[in-house]
Amino acid sequence: MADIPFSLRFPSTSRAVRSALAETCTRLKAGESGADTVGQVEIVLAEVLNNVVEHALCHEEEGEITLSVHHDDEGWRFEISDDGVAMPGGIVPHPPLPGTNSPLQDLPEGGFGWAIVNMLAHDLSYRRKAGRNHLSFVIADLG
């Protein structure tokens, strides 16, 4: 795993998030992660990073995100840091999955992000330190 661990630093835009996801997936594949693991990583990382772009940095002119990735016995460990506003309540959101039994016009179009993250990631941890948000989590190796 010559390319692991690694860190990426990128602006808080959805286009930059795309590039960071592509780079991360390429490196994980090079580290011989299977398609299921890489797919799961991409889903979780996309939700977490999109959330940073949409909420934490929405008032910042030039927000910046850093992503650090390493691998240990538990699997892939991700640490994401940004200089945007603090997470509401200072904790990792754990909302219920939006209901899907509603009539057509009431079906949910959002609110899935953190529910998905909580289903697929473990050891989720958040702290605010020196004006930055720090979120970390683990995705297990699925083979």
Place this chain on the structure above:
Amino acid sequence: MNLSSQEAAEICIVSVNEPRIDAAVAIQFKDRMRDKTDDAGARVVLDLGQVNFIDSSGLGAIVAAMKQLGPNRRLDLAALNPNVDKVFRLTRMDRVFHIFDTLEDALAQ
């Protein structure tokens, strides 16, 4: 956001000619779906065979596309790649849509 459409046996087939429906293009996707399905009949099939990733914004945009068809038309999905299918299953949205393994299966329905 490249979408193409064709009619087959009164079914409007919309193909997503992109690898991703994500936060960067979710709004474009919804708008392009409106353009492509404005004149569609009672059934629209969304061919996702070229899409290998959606996030929750993309999922929301597909739900929005179904809503904008109104109550008298339906949106079915075809050819979901494994990672796309996973997002539908995790969010229970696989219970909301008719999902077909292939476009051919959807058209045979």
